[in-house]
Amino acid sequence: MTAQPLTLTTPAEHPFAQYVRMLGKGKRGARNMTQDEAREAMGMLLDGQVEDTQLGAFLMLMRHKEEGPEELAGFTQAVRARLNAPRIQVDLDWPSYAGKKRQLPWYLLAVKCLANNGVRILMHGGGAHTAGRLYSEQLIELLGIPLCRDWAATEQALAQHNLAFFPLQDWMPQLQQMIDLRNTLGLRSPIHSLTRVLNPLNATCVLQSIFHPGYQAPHREASQLLGDRSIVIKGDGGEIEINPDATSHLYGTEGGVSWDEEWPALSAQRHVKPERLEPEHLVAFWRGEVEDSYGRLAVIATIALGLRALGSSRETAFAQAENYWQKRNTSI
Known part of the structure; x- marks a missing residue:
């Protein structure tokens, strides 16, 4: 055969x-x-x-x-x-994907204070993807920040409170699935960086925090290519929060033109990090029931960052931030 x-x-x-x-x-x-x-x-x-x-x-x-x-x-x-997002006016796009592990997320109080003074802010995050960190999603209910699960709720929250937190999984679940591969692959992926640039509602300014050295300038250049106005910092723990114990470099872009600004450390000595991160401490501090030297400096400087993003000079931004904080509504 x-x-x-x-x-x-x-x-x-x-x-x-x-x-x-x-x-x-x-x-x-x-x-x-x-x-x-x-x-x-x-x-x-x-x-x-x-x-x-x-x-x-x-x-x-x-x-x-x-x-x-x-x-x-x-x-x-x-x-x-692929977003199909409605046109909603937003002043600041505030991505929150890193989580905090050394200090409390003081930036959440800065966000509340800015929103209480008429600054419209869209926050978005990718869930608790890394163990040992405290994420925005875990604290927004405690701090009275509106959680939104669709664009209609986001638009309503911005209209009523100037502030909305919209989880990534609800508006771009494909990216959330890629982020969730963090524990399978053992490493962060470019999606963690990408989420900082997205600016889904075309906000007036995109704030970005990139912790790893060398990534800040490429993120600014990406925003330039997209025609976005942005400020990129090395925020504490990777979140958009000024570390008052360190010099902060602002990588800005507006109208296709880059600018750089150095903000000196606000404390002569480094603060001792807390033994535990107690979220209730944020509430007590907001209400004026306790003091916190590090927290106060971090909050004021981060409020100033938001105002700087909207066009104020550094000096004006810090003066206005102090005024906002002193006159805040201390109810949650």
């Missing part, structure tokens, strides 16, 4: 394979994606057009290479194209 010849068929390459290859083709062959390529790649990820193995490989290759400004801008364009 004559053996039948083998019929060999070369399988077609998956359309997403080209993007994995761009990032992973060795030291000489790998390269950054262009903005257009990044937009197309993220579009395929968001539309579920990739295999799980490709998703993991892409995220970790990006993590190893480190995302560039064009890639962040392209990713953001893909997300914005």
Whole structure:
């Protein structure tokens, strides 16, 4: 009996394979994606057009290479194209994805104080994805910050309170699923950086906090490519919070023009970090029932950062921040 010849068929390459290859083709062959390529790649990820193995490989290759400004801008364009968000006027976009582990999240009191004085703020976050940290989502009910689960509720909260917290999982669940791979892959991915740039409601100014050195300038450049006004800082713990014990560098951009500003430390000596993070301490401090030297400086400086983002000079912003804090409504 004559053996039948083998019929060999070369399988077609998956359309997403080209993007994995761009990032992973060795030291000489790998390269950054262009903005257009990044937009197309993220579009395929968001539309579920990739295999799980490709998703993991892409995220970790990006993590190893480190995302560039064009890639962040392209990713953001893909997300914005799929948002279908209504037009809602917002002054500050306030991403909150890092969580705090050394100090309490004093920035939440700064946000409340700004909102009480007419500054419209959209906050968004990605849940408690890393153990040992205290996240905004865990404290917003305690502090009376409106939790919104759709755009209509967000619009209503902004109209009534000038403040809304809208979890990422409710407006871009595909990105939340990628963030949730943190404990599977063992490393943060570029999605953690991307969420800082998204600015889903086209706010007047985007505040961003990037803790790791060297990431601040690329984030500013990404905002420039997107035409956004932004300020990027190395915030305490990765959240948008001025550390009063350290010099703060502000990486700003407006109208395509970059600017830089140094804010000196506000305390001559470093404060001792608390033994435990007690959320109730934030409430007591807001109500004026307790004092906290570090907390007061952090809150005032972070309020000033928000005002600086909206066009005030540093000196004016700090003076106004003190006034806002002194006259705050101490009820929660």
